[in-house]
Amino acid sequence: MIVPALAGGALRFSALKEAVAGVSSKVLTETLRSLQRDGLVHREVFVDHTPIRVEYELTELGRTLILPLAALRTWAETYAPDVLKARDVYDAGSE
Numbered sequence: 001m002i003v004p005a006l007a008g009g010a011l012r013f014s015a016l017k018e019a020v021a022g023v024s025s026k027v028l029t030e031t032l033r034s035l036q037r038d039g040l041v042h043r044e045v046f047v048d049h050t051p052i053r054v055e056y057e058l059t060e061l062g063r064t065l066i067l068p069l070a071a072l073r074t075w076a077e078t079y080a081p082d083v084l085k086a087r088d089v090y091d092a093g094s095e
Contacts, residue, residue, distance in 0.1 A: 003058065003065045004032060004073075006041065010057035032056060040065065 005011065005019035017028055036039035040062035040092040
């Protein structure tokens with residue numbers, strides 16, 4: 001959910017947390033660090049601001065994920081009813 005949130009450009013932590021509804025600060029921080037480590041997200045600290053401002057943005061590599069993730073989201077939205085039906089059929093046979 002972070003990649004689509006950053007697809008429009010750099011965001012501060014608080015704006016990113018708002019865009020990724022329901023995520024805790026701890027999980028968001030850990031995920032951002034992981035994405036930084038993988039080279040997908042760039043973190044920039046602006047020390048000339050009071051208070052210090054930190055922004056996150058997708059790297060060139062990170063931007064390559066935008067289209068595949070959008071396609072996956074479209075697939076999930078299209079076929080969610082089929083998946084839920086398959087689960088119901090499976091669960092009914094497991095009883």
